[in-house]
Structure formats: C-alpha cells, structure tokens
Amino acid sequence: VARELPEPQDTIGKKGMMSTRHDLTQIQLIGGDLSLDFVNSVHDRFEEPAEDYLGDFADLATWALVAGGISSEEKRRLENLARNNAQEAERVYAEALQLREAIHALYVSLLEGTEVPGRDLERVNRWLSGSMANLVLEPRGERFEFAWSEANYGLESVLWPLTRSIAALVTSDRVDRLKQCPACGWLFLDSSKNMSRRWCSMETCGNRAKARRFYQQSKS
Ligand SMILES: [Zn+2]
8 A cells, every 4th residue: 555655844855755565574785885775765766756665663663674773672672662652753754764865865966976965964964973972882802892872772773873874884985886776776885896786786677677678679
C-alpha cells in the first residue's frame, strides 16, 4: 500500500517521494559506507516520485540494523522508546529524512563540484555536533574504542552512527572514489583498482543498460 509522506518543510520538497513497504532485510547495501547506504534508501533518485524505503521510525531502526549502524540490542531499545513516545518517534523520523536529503546534497555537490547549499551543510553540522557530543572512549583490550554514551541515549541515537560516518568520509581520501550510478542515482565508493566501476550494481542497472544496448544494436 503506497502512502504519502508528511509534507516536508524544506530540503525534500523539490522532488516527490512515495513510500511503499519494502523488505528492508533485502535492501541492497552497495554504497560502501553507512552514510551512502542511507542516501540510497531512496530509489531511484531520478524517478518522479522516487520510492522511499523508509516509511516510519520502525523502518528507520530496521534499516539501521541491516546497514550495520546499530546492534539488535539497540534496535530493541529504540523500538521500546518509540512505542512509549510515538510522537517523538514521528518527529525523529521526519528529521531523519531531512538529514538524509541534506547528506545527499553534500555528496552531490562534491560530485558536481558545486557549492553545497548552506542550509544542508548547516543541518549536517547540527547533527554532527549533536551526535559527537555523545561519543565516549571505552576500554577494549589493550586499547580504547569509540562508543556512544548511555547518558543521552534516545530516539535520535539511531542517527548518531550515520553522522559520524558522513563526517569521516567527506574528510578522508576515500571520498575521491565517490561515484553516482548514471541509471538510478545511487551513490557508491568505487573500490576497483582502476576506478572502472560504473553502475551501482551489475545485477540491476548494469544489466539493464547492457540489455538496452543489445536491443538497440539488434534493431539497427
Ligand atoms: Zn543504479
């Protein structure tokens, strides 16, 4: 059953989006980075309306687990919190979609060499400082590891790992490998040696393009 998303206030407004139920455990994670996979929870980016895989907060939590952002224990915790505060869950969900579109805008500006819209950068930065304030060190064996503080754990915590991942990616050399699938607009890091990867995945967009080429050749 398709249903409309709540009317977004700013960043999403440009393009229509439609949410349909998806089996999120089957979602393709081809981005090579959590923040890219998050952006790719819309398919496809060139369609009108685009299809949104995330229909509510529960979807967001399931997606975060499948994509490797949170543990199953965290997911259970988030679901409990959401059950006890449906309104807040709805708000965080709406914010998550706005953050996702802001992250998308950041990556697209990198790809196109254009200036990132101020409000998108602001939104990402706001989430970045909010999230990083909850980063703590935890002893692990002979070293320490980053962990998320228990003190402020809440519904918004579902987005903490994401904001950390976008910050890490855009400040590293890895971002030089950022590409956009010409068929569907999904973003990914090309980890091939000679940077020859073109499609998000050969099984979907790559094969479709091949079939189209074959059809056109056989016609002429
Ligand atoms: Zn594609």
